[in-house]
Amino acid sequence: MSDLIAHLPAAAFEGLRDHAGDHWLVVDLDPTCMTSLLHSEADDATRPAPHQARRDVAAPGYAGRKRADLVRTRMTALLANAGRWLFSFAQPGHGQRLPVLRRACDALRTLHRFLPGAPPVLVRAAGAFGYAVYAATIQTAGHPFLLRCSDDRQVLSNPTVQAVLAQGSAVRMREPGSQVEREVFDVPTLQWSSADGRFSVTTRMVVTRRAVLASQARPTVGHRHDGWVYELFAVDLPPSSCSAAEVVSLYLGRGLLERALGQEDAELPTDRWICSVGLGQDLFQRLCQWVWNQRVVLGSALLGGVAVRQTEWIVPVESQAAVPIASLPTGIPSASAPTHAALADAALACAPADVALADAALADAALADAALACGPVEAAPDAAAPDAAPADDAPADGASARYSANDFVRDAQGVVHCPAGEVMRRVELRPRRSGLRERLEAPTGACPPCAQRVACRGREQPFARARMLDLPVHAAVPRAAAAPVHAATPATGRASRAVDARQVVDAPAVARPPSSDPPPWRHPVLQWTDVAASQARTAFVEALAREHFAWLPAPTTTAATPARPTIALTTRAQRARRGRTWTQLVERNDCPPERLHSRLVITGIPAELAAAIGLRTPATCGPGHPFGPATESSEVVATA
Amino acid sequence: MSNERLERTAGPTIVASPESRKAPPPWMVQATVVLQAWKHEGLVEALRGLRWQRPSKHFVLMDVVLVLRLVAVSNARGLRSFYGQIRGHEVALSLLWGRDRLLSRSGLLTALRALDDACLAQLEPLFCPT
Numbered sequence: 001m002s003d004l005i006a007h008l009p010a011a012a013f014e015g016l017r018d019h020a021g022d023h024w025l026v027v028d029l030d031p032t033c034m035t036s037l038l039h040s041e042a043d044d045a046t047r048p049a050p051h052q053a054r055r056d057v058a059a060p061g062y063a064g065r066k067r068a069d070l071v072r073t074r075m076t077a078l079l080a081n082a083g084r085w086l087f088s089f090a091q092p093g094h095g096q097r098l099p100v101l102r103r104a105c106d107a108l109r110t111l112h113r114f115l116p117g118a119p120p121v122l123v124r125a126a127g128a129f130g131y132a133v134y135a136a137t138i139q140t141a142g143h144p145f146l147l148r149c150s151d152d153r154q155v156l157s158n159p160t161v162q163a164v165l166a167q168g169s170a171v172r173m174r175e176p177g178s179q180v181e182r183e184v185f186d187v188p189t190l191q192w193s194s195a196d197g198r199f200s201v202t203t204r205m206v207v208t209r210r211a212v213l214a215s216q217a218r219p220t221v222g223h224r225h226d227g228w229v230y231e232l233f234a235v236d237l238p239p240s241s242c243s244a245a246e247v248v249s250l251y252l253g254r255g256l257l258e259r260a261l262g263q264e265d266a267e268l269p270t271d272r273w274i275c276s277v278g279l280g281q282d283l284f285q286r287l288c289q290w291v292w293n294q295r296v297v298l299g300s301a302l303l304g305g306v307a308v309r310q311t312e313w314i315v316p317v318e319s320q321a322a323v324p325i326a327s328l329p330t331g332i333p334s335a336s337a338p339t340h341a342a343l344a345d346a347a348l349a350c351a352p353a354d355v356a357l358a359d360a361a362l363a364d365a366a367l368a369d370a371a372l373a374c375g376p377v378e379a380a381p382d383a384a385a386p387d388a389a390p391a392d393d394a395p396a397d398g399a400s401a402r403y404s405a406n407d408f409v410r411d412a413q414g415v416v417h418c419p420a421g422e423v424m425r426r427v428e429l430r431p432r433r434s435g436l437r438e439r440l441e442a443p444t445g446a447c448p449p450c451a452q453r454v455a456c457r458g459r460e461q462p463f464a465r466a467r468m469l470d471l472p473v474h475a476a477v478p479r480a481a482a483a484p485v486h487a488a489t490p491a492t493g494r495a496s497r498a499v500d501a502r503q504v505v506d507a508p509a510v511a512r513p514p515s516s517d518p519p520p521w522r523h524p525v526l527q528w529t530d531v532a533a534s535q536a537r538t539a540f541v542e543a544l545a546r547e548h549f550a551w552l553p554a555p556t557t558t559a560a561t562p563a564r565p566t567i568a569l570t571t572r573a574q575r576a577r578r579g580r581t582w583t584q585l586v587e588r589n590d591c592p593p594e595r596l597h598s599r600l601v602i603t604g605i606p607a608e609l610a611a612a613i614g615l616r617t618p619a620t621c622g623p624g625h626p627f628g629p630a631t632e633s634s635e636v637v638a639t640a
Numbered sequence: 641m642s643n644e645r646l647e648r649t650a651g652p653t654i655v656a657s658p659e660s661r662k663a664p665p666p667w668m669v670q671a672t673v674v675l676q677a678w679k680h681e682g683l684v685e686a687l688r689g690l691r692w693q694r695p696s697k698h699f700v701l702m703d704v705v706l707v708l709r710l711v712a713v714s715n716a717r718g719l720r721s722f723y724g725q726i727r728g729h730e731v732a733l734s735l736l737w738g739r740d741r742l743l744s745r746s747g748l749l750t751a752l753r754a755l756d757d758a759c760l761a762q763l764e765p766l767f768c769p770t
Contacts, residue, residue: 267715268712268715269711269712269715269716269717269718270712272717272718273718274708274711274718274719274752275719275749275752275753277752277753277755279752279755279756279757279760280749280752280753280755282760283704283705283708283752283755283760283763284708284711284712284752286763287705287708287709287712288712290709290712291674291709291712291713294674294677294678295674297677298673298674298677540670541670544667544669544670544673545666545667545669545670546666547669548669549664549668549669549672551729551731551732551735582691582698585691585698585700586688586691586700586702589700589703589739589740589741590738590739590740591734591735591738591739591740592740595731595735595740596735596738598735600672600732600735600736602668602669602672602673603669604669605669605673609673612677613673613676613677613680614676614679614680615673615676
């Protein structure tokens with residue numbers, strides 16, 4: 001651990017500086033998985049059953065977009081301010097998250113013990129850890145946290161949260177370069193308990209609300225309610241440290257970890273199978289992380305020092321008049337999408353004061369009308385559904401009319417609906433010779449109770465998966481082109497009304513708390529300090545790739561071989577047939593002395609890097625060196 | 641006329657040899673620097689003392705770590721691919737840590753299969769984000 005202190009510049013320990021002047025080292029925790037496909041063989045009694053060795057270290061589970069039968073999940077931790085991995089703990093399947101989280105918290109405590117004077121660790125984690133039990137575990141270990149809360153039911157149904165939501169939000173934020181606009185609600189203190197009541201934690205909760213994107217049939221994160229997506233962020237920092245909008249922005253900065261994982265996939269074989277033994281695979285993954293970290297250090301030496309970046313973490317926000325929310329979310333997911341009639345009824349039933357809500361409902365009704373007016377989806381000639389049998393091959397028992405791609409309807413927003421009205425969700429994009437194609441899938445569990453299941457899927461029972469469909473990718477409908485419909489969407493409707501009613505102060509502006517009584521801030525903006533680790537790592541790999549490497553073996557001596565002794569000398573230990581000592585066992589593979597005088601010559605090593613790792617250069621080899629006075633080559637002597 | 645055409649298209653003489661001399665893989669210099677950095681920081685000496693045993697088998701962690709680090713640097717798709725890449729250059733790489741030869745693929749897999757928690761715990765203090 002002392003190496004960490006030696007190699008990290010002091011500026012890297014500034015980490016995140018909040019408004020109160022406190023510093024935090026941000027550590028990203030993330031469960032990622034490596035997968036394995038099983039080799040399936042026909043049930044043949046004449047052959048022995050295949051041995052699936054990876055079943056011992058992996059288990060069936062959700063593999064995301066990867067094609068896999070088995071999953072092995074590992075939890076990784078990235079020191080975000082230094083761009084270096086800290087550890088990796090793996091388990092078969094999805095594993096047990098709580099013991100691994102406890103182990104990770106212990107490791108982080110160890111890290112802090114080895115770094116005297118370093119700021120405390122702020123744990124930033126994805127929605128997988130967004131439950132009260134995990135938050136309580138992190139807090140008990142002494143680390144503050146910043147989590148995406150996944151416990152919609154417990155939090156959104158909480159009276160404190162509902163009271164804050166009912167007042168509406170006075171703050172609207174938009175991340176730089178993003179089209180998503182969020183309304184931000186701050187709940188400074190919330191008693192957050194798990195569903196069984198065993199775990200409870202007092203925390204600050206930030207709630208955001210955004211309109212459902214037109215291009216998104218179903219939001220991938222958050223709780224959908226009444227045309228809005230609610231997202232929750234639990235944070236252990238008080239409002240005097242950072243505003244609610246900054247909390248959201250800091251969490252979204254977690255994309256750095258996803259980028260690091262992507263780079264790791266490209267640069268290192270961390271998630272490839274080396275052996276079918278759990279501990280062996282763990283060792284290999286840790287060594288891969290070690291190589292990653294070492295590349296950062298050596299790349300810094302190659303560049304003559306690592307670049308330290310300081311960023312003012314400014315979050316553009318707009319102030320607006322708070323519009324009370326009539327229909328509050330409860331965290332309980334709705335069973336199905338609202339029908340056209342229900343939406344129209346909701347619009348009529350709204351009180352006159354809830355004009356925005358009525359607008360939203362009517363907008364959805366208008367969309368439904370537009371969808372009905374749209375024709376069936378256009379299937380390309382080679383775009384037949386994979387599980388839709390052609391008419392010639394259809395069985396003659398009346399199930400021949402299986403729905404083809406032409407029976408599925410794409411609405412004005414590009415969302416495809418099955419004949420029963422279910423929204424088909426895109427699950428995959430596939431490049432094909434004919435162009436990019438999307439694979440769509442009906443909601444899980446929608447097919448078995450569907451009245452049209454036989455017409456749609458024939459006599460096939462039971463359904464292993466929901467109905468799927470392959471289509472060419474639909475070009476996104478530009479907003480301007482769909483003006484009559486899109487102008488009435490909930491987002492646009494609310495926005496135009498807000499412009500009329502609110503008192504716009506100045507936008508964009510530095511984030512400030514929504515309350516009228518702002519906390520005293522010592523520093524007006526957050527400051528994020530990190531090192532350019534990616535730049536150093538890439539420089540190291542690219543600079544040394546394809547450089548010259550030569551091994552010059554030691555010249556063989558032609559000395560006469562000594563005559564074979566006639567009497568063999570043995571030791572007492574040999575006579576007693578004692579086993580080798582550990583030292584002898586290690587020395588058994590030591591290099592023989594005659595080889596120690598061989599030379600390895602490598603080129604392209606700058607003098608700074610050579611000095612950092614103790615390599616000899618031609619300059620240090622003295623005059624008369626056989627490789628000349630070139631300054632760009634280094635010599636490695638095996639005995640060095 | 642034909643002689644002139646021949647002269648115009650004439651190139652260097654190609655001499656073929658049946659003897660195989662494979663060029664080293666492009667990551668050899670990087671591997672040399674990474675292994676040398678470990679040695680320079682004294683981690684190789686620390687690894688030398690780490691070992692474990694099974695009935696009738698003894699393992700030295702240094703040899704296992706040496707191969708696994710090379711696999712990591714090479715970004716090979718698997719052990720078979722890695723051993724294919726370094727064929728003919730094993731001796732030079734093992735010399736960097738003062739070893740006579742690299743573990744074979746089967747020897748490495750045997751050692752990995754015999755790993756235990758105590759052995760990994762020995763490595764834990766050495767693992768640091770350097």
